[in-house]
Amino acid sequence: MLSALCLLLAVPIVAVATDAAAEGVDEVEALLVEAGSVKTSDVARFQQLLGELDTRAGDATPEQRHRLQILRAYRHALLGESGPAVDLLGGVLGESRVPDIRFEAGGLLSNIHAANRRFEDSLRILEEILPLVDRIKDLETRHRGLLNAGVVYNQVGEYRIGRQLAQAVVDSHPDPRNACAAENLVAEASLGLEEDVDEPRLRANIAHCDALNERVFAAFARAHLARWLAASDRVDQAIRLLEGYLATVEETRYPFLQGVYHALLAEYRLREGAQAQAEAHAVVAVERTRGIGNIEPLVSAYGTLYRIASQRGDAEATLLAYKAFVDAERRHLNDVKSREMAYQIVRHQSQQQSQQIELLNQKNALLELDQSNTRQRARLWLVVAGLLAFLLATTAYWAFTTKRLQMRLRRLAELDPLTGVSNRHHFSEKAGRVLASCKQDHRVVALLTFDLDHFKQVNDRYGHAAGDWVLQQVAKACAELCGPGDCIGRLGGEEFAMLLPGCDAATGRQLAEDALDRLAAIDTDGRGYEVRIAASFGITDTTLSGYDLTRLMSHGDRAMYAAKRAGRARVAVFDEDNVRALTPRSSGLDGPAELRLAGDERRTFPA
Structure with missing residues (x-):
């Protein structure tokens, strides 16, 4: 939108x-x-x-x-x-x-x-x-x-902030056009948070936008309502709502909006069993949005075409549609990740700036104190010896305090404040130095990247305090597996990485399986959280990906996405041709220890 x-x-x-x-x-x-x-x-x-x-x-x-x-x-x-x-x-x-x-x-x-x-x-x-x-x-x-x-x-992805800002507009008597836009943002944020939508309020806003002849806003409001109706098992109502406004959407000549409507209609028509109509809408959605970028309607449309081809039993068409769907989904997920990472980076920079301002204020206070003491010494020359001792003591105290503050700021700059492991910037710097050293010594280095599965559900169900606790426990459990020369860092959100000098992919896989066991063993019942902690791991090493950190991270992410597509709570090892997706033997999670094809051949997933 x-x-x-x-x-x-x-x-x-x-x-x-x-x-x-x-x-x-x-x-x-x-x-x-x-x-x-x-x-x-x-x-x-x-x-x-x-x-x-x-x-x-x-x-x-x-x-x-x-x-x-x-x-x-x-x-x-x-x-x-x-x-x-x-x-x-x-x-x-x-x-x-x-x-x-x-x-x-x-x-x-x-x-x-x-x-x-x-x-x-x-x-x-x-x-x-x-x-x-x-x-x-x-x-x-x-x-x-x-x-x-x-x-x-x-x-x-910061829907709570977006809804708070939009609701502030709604509550302060905006003009009709801004009210129409604000209600749209409130509904969009509620859907993004997977919370209940106030249906009467959304329907009232549709009527309001229609009265203003704000066709684009009215169209998006109907799309939000259709998603809510479909999520509430009222697919037939969602279809009637979208088809009733489709002609108006086509008149807007706005490809993105047209793609949204056709992609939703394709998905809902397929759910109703109208395969031919679903395919027609999906094809139009692809035509309208293919050149726009990494957007969700394109992913949805390719997914519908893939399911239709699969239902027909057309193997060749199914494969082509699946490839298009996976590629669109990967690019869309990368785009979403980049947006979320942008927020984390700006937020971190803002915190650093506040800390620097605080440090400057303390330095200014020290300067003012020194100046005051100097003036006092000039006026009270009879007690210069005592005043000098006082000044020296004060200077030593502030120097000690400033040194401690500098050390604290350095730790804040290097460590993630929530989990205590390295933040993304420090992890990248440290990993770069380790890789350069190992390259000179011809030592192999393994990289593990992992992302907690369904972590958003923990935040939504138990709140951010529960999510913070889970992140702390995960970081602690995985850090205990690291040796003296290993690196572990939180890359952002629920995503982590571990760099293991002297280890190859096989050793990294064993460590990932041990990590999955540790995550599954975390006791959440004592905190009142009825959740099971799991993650999807991607493994690579320098023999597979070279000593360039960016390439290692890219290959690790590709393997991690393969593990997620294979069902999550798995370990995937990167290969130039494929990624092997495995589950640990002793993780305690549901599912087989290893996904296999006929016989003993391992099933592989495209990177």
């Missing part, structure tokens, strides 16, 4: 009363106000007004020039020229100190970055402008900024 809402929501306004233009107080102001009011309804007039404003830019105040730059950036964004738009908005943020202008420019810039899949840049801008929200005088500007942020946070 991101690409649909970015520019629909990021419409800059010129927050000045329109009666100023009517009274002719300021001709530049009048042109700015009119340009802001017609930019979506009359593009030709909008372009003409920008031309007139360009000729009168010399008469404008600094604030008016900044508002003109925002309008110019919006024009570039509409034309798909993100480079000039980013330059203009960056200039506004660098020069203006007016909260409303910074908030407006930052919101548009954040959405342009998000539309271009530059989520780290987008989130950094939001971190900068969201603290300004309470200082924004224009209510519509504030609402639109919160909605822009909600769209981005939903896209990076």
